[in-house]
Amino acid sequence: MKPNHNVALVLGGIKGIGKAISLDLLSRGTRVAATWHDWPESLPAMQSDFAGTGTDHLIERIDLLDTDAVPGLVERIMDRFGRLDILINNIERGGWPVVHGRYTREQWDMEMATTLRAKQWVFDAALPFLRASGDGAVVNISSIAGIIGRSGPASYLFNEGYAAANRGISLLTETWARLGAPRVRVNELMLGVFETRHGPKTRGWGLLTDRQRQAIADHTLLARIGRMDDVVRAIRFLLDDAPFMTGSVIRLDGGYPLGGEPVAPMPEGVD
16 A cells, blocks of 8 residues: 555445445545444444554544535544545435335435535535645546436335436536536546445345345346445546546446346348
């Protein structure tokens, strides 16, 4: 591991995708400030795993729905590290129809505030410092719910509000790319069904029948659920190997949106 000068802010770093991204950055010498709010039972493992990398880091508990608290978070990062180069906007709240049933106003508002509003406030607070780094990078993490909505086998996974919020993330990505240019690149990683996001390690997955779970796999061209290393590799690409990419969306979904109907055999024709 070779230390570098970069500092990354990773939202939702206590477990799952956010934790995997944080640990990969730390293992490569990038100092990381990672936030958490829920799942306090996972905090000891987060602290131990982060410390095990040997790279300086900051773990902050914050409710990102409290917009007044966001500037203070960024100030603490600057006080600790003196710079900010990377923002991984990994915060969302998804409503599983199989878990929540019909929307309540509270569920709708929470999904919108977490998936959209929190991202906006964090980006606004971070942007001046990302610009100052001279080579800033933002990755917005979204879901293919923004493409497929509540349809097909994913009807049990994605609510309308969650889908609408994720479609909105793409608009934020494009707008922020304009605001950040030329010193800050802003791209979006749109995820399909993953182990810890709408997949086997989530509460909703256990509520699906075997047939419903199999239908999701059958609808995915690569016939499997996404893994943490799939996300980590894509993040590495966006941060390290895509210096001419901004305002773009990369879909990482195993081909789920293309699945379903098979390609018919080529007919013989009449000539």
